[in-house]
Amino acid sequence: MLGKIALGFLVTTVACSAYVLQDGFVHVSVDESAKNGTHLHIIVPAELATIAAHFAPPKKFAEHQRELRALLPALKLSAQELAKLPDSVLVEVRDAHEHVLICKAGDGISIEEESPKEHVKVWVPLHAIYDTAEVLQEKAGNGTE
Amino acid sequence: MNLRSIGTRVGLGAAILAGTLLAGATFRAQTSTSSLWIHVRVENPDNKEETVRVNLPVALAEILVSSVDHDQLHHGHINISKHGDLNGVDLRAMVDAVKSAPDGEFVSVKSQDQDVHVSKEKGYLLIRVNDSGRKDGKNKQEVDVRVPMTVVDALLSSSKGSDDLDIGAALRALASHGDSELVNVKDGKETVHIWLDSKNDGD
Numbered sequence: 001m002l003g004k005i006a007l008g009f010l011v012t013t014v015a016c017s018a019y020v021l022q023d024g025f026v027h028v029s030v031d032e033s034a035k036n037g038t039h040l041h042i043i044v045p046a047e048l049a050t051i052a053a054h055f056a057p058p059k060k061f062a063e064h065q066r067e068l069r070a071l072l073p074a075l076k077l078s079a080q081e082l083a084k085l086p087d088s089v090l091v092e093v094r095d096a097h098e099h100v101l102i103c104k105a106g107d108g109i110s111i112e113e114e115s116p117k118e119h120v121k122v123w124v125p126l127h128a129i130y131d132t133a134e135v136l137q138e139k140a141g142n143g144t145e
Numbered sequence: 146m147n148l149r150s151i152g153t154r155v156g157l158g159a160a161i162l163a164g165t166l167l168a169g170a171t172f173r174a175q176t177s178t179s180s181l182w183i184h185v186r187v188e189n190p191d192n193k194e195e196t197v198r199v200n201l202p203v204a205l206a207e208i209l210v211s212s213v214d215h216d217q218l219h220h221g222h223i224n225i226s227k228h229g230d231l232n233g234v235d236l237r238a239m240v241d242a243v244k245s246a247p248d249g250e251f252v253s254v255k256s257q258d259q260d261v262h263v264s265k266e267k268g269y270l271l272i273r274v275n276d277s278g279r280k281d282g283k284n285k286q287e288v289d290v291r292v293p294m295t296v297v298d299a300l301l302s303s304s305k306g307s308d309d310l311d312i313g314a315a316l317r318a319l320a321s322h323g324d325s326e327l328v329n330v331k332d333g334k335e336t337v338h339i340w341l342d343s344k345n346d347g348d
Contacts, residue, residue, distance in 0.1 A: 070215040077212050081205045088345040092198040 024107065024125035031119045046128030053135040065140050072137040079130040082109065181320050184347035186338045195335075200347050207316040221313025222303060236308070237301050243270070244294055268294050278333070286332040293322050 026049065030040040061068075082104055091102040101112040108125040183206055187197040211221040243251060243265055252263035260275040270292045278284030299318035303309040319325070319341065330337040340347075 067215065070213060074209055074212040077208045078205065081202070081208055085202060085205075086345055088200055089198065090200055092196070094197075095195045096192070 024128065026125070026128065027121070027123040029119075029121045033117055033119075037118070046125045046131075049124075049128050050131045050135055053132045053139075056136065056139065061139060068136055068140045072133045072140060075133040076130050076137065079126045079133065083107065083126045180343050181323070181341055182343065182345055182347065183319075183341050184339065186347070187335055188338075189335045191334075198347070200345060202345075203316055203320040203341065207313055207320065210316060211313040218312070221311060222305065223310045223312060224305075224308060225310055226308040240297055240301050244298065265294065270294055270297050284333055286330070289329040291326050291328075293318070293325065295322065 024046050026042075026044045026046050028040070028042045028044070030038060032038045085104050087106065088104050089101065090104060091100070093100045097115055099112075099114040101110070101114075103110045103112075105123065107127070108123050109129070110121070110123045112122075113120045181203045183199075183201050183203050185197070185199040189195040207221075210218065214220055217223055246265065248264075248266050250262060250264040252261065254261040258277045260273070262271070262273040264271045264273075270290075272288070272290040272292075274286070274288040276284070276286040276288075278286060296315050296318045299314040300310050300312070302314050303311040322341070324343065325341045327341065328337065328339040
């Protein structure tokens with residue numbers, strides 16, 4: 001009996017993990033240069049972004065509905081097109097104090113900002129961007145207020 | 146020897162050759178348009194640490210421009226009537242006139258501190274501006290713009306009127322043009338270079 005429960009638990013865990021893993025992870029790291037600065041390294045399942053989009057606050061959503069309706073199709077198409085590209089530097093801005101880098105890296109987009117104060121790096125899978133934009137577009141299209 | 150069979154064989158051979166050439170040309174056209182990148186570099190010659198680099202596939206730029214319906218950009222179209230008074234100038238008619246005219250200089254304006262030249266050469270519209278700036282040479286500026294006429298034509302191809310610019314069509318025309326130098330700007334502080342090639346890093 002215990003064996004069956006353990007097996008059921010194991011199958012459920014594997015199924016849940018597979019569901020989460022199929023969408024990959026969002027990587028966020030923030031390193032402040034100050035002596036007691038924050039060092040934050042988070043790896044979040046990308047699926048959470050899509051789930052969170054379902055629960056976007058209707059009031060805030062209504063405020064920006066027009067802009068979202070206009071920009072989300074472009075975001076979805078961009079994610080699809082970017083997925084076809086080789087790894088590349090898309091935008092790089094560098095001055096004496098700051099360096100910002102936006103790259104296509106693997107199956108995702110990497111955004112990096114380096115300054116004397118901090119080093120921030122975010123990597124987001126492209127299909128998570130597409131899925132999240134799709135959920136938001138459905139909400140915008142339905143006129144969720 | 147059967148003449149009919151020789152004719153059939155020659156015909157078949159020609160058809161295979163034509164098919165191969167057509168497929169090759171189509172493939173080449175597809176690769177040349179789908180893999181072209183637009184590059185923008187802004188650099189400060191006095192300070193190598195200050196740079197802006199943008200590398201974007203033309204196909205992606207076209208998709209972005211064509212899909213956005215926000216502010217003044219409506220699915221690849223921009224109406225310029227709000228930006229400046231065209232004083233009744235029909236841009237479409239003007240471009241048609243330039244297109245049909247032989248190569249040469251159309252506009253040349255020389256003033257004390259500025260030279261402006263607009264000409265057509267080998268299918269390109271060339272705009273050159275030399276601004277001598279102040280007497281000490283500061284604020285000196287040189288602008289070179291080189292746009293294929295097909296792109297100018299596509300830009301003004303909109304059925305919505307002469308004051309509507311079809312940016313999407315211009316990008317499509319640009320993509321079919323292959324490697325091109327588009328804009329070079331040099332002034333006392335920085336250089337701006339915009340060009341098109343098949344490399345994704347532009348270096």
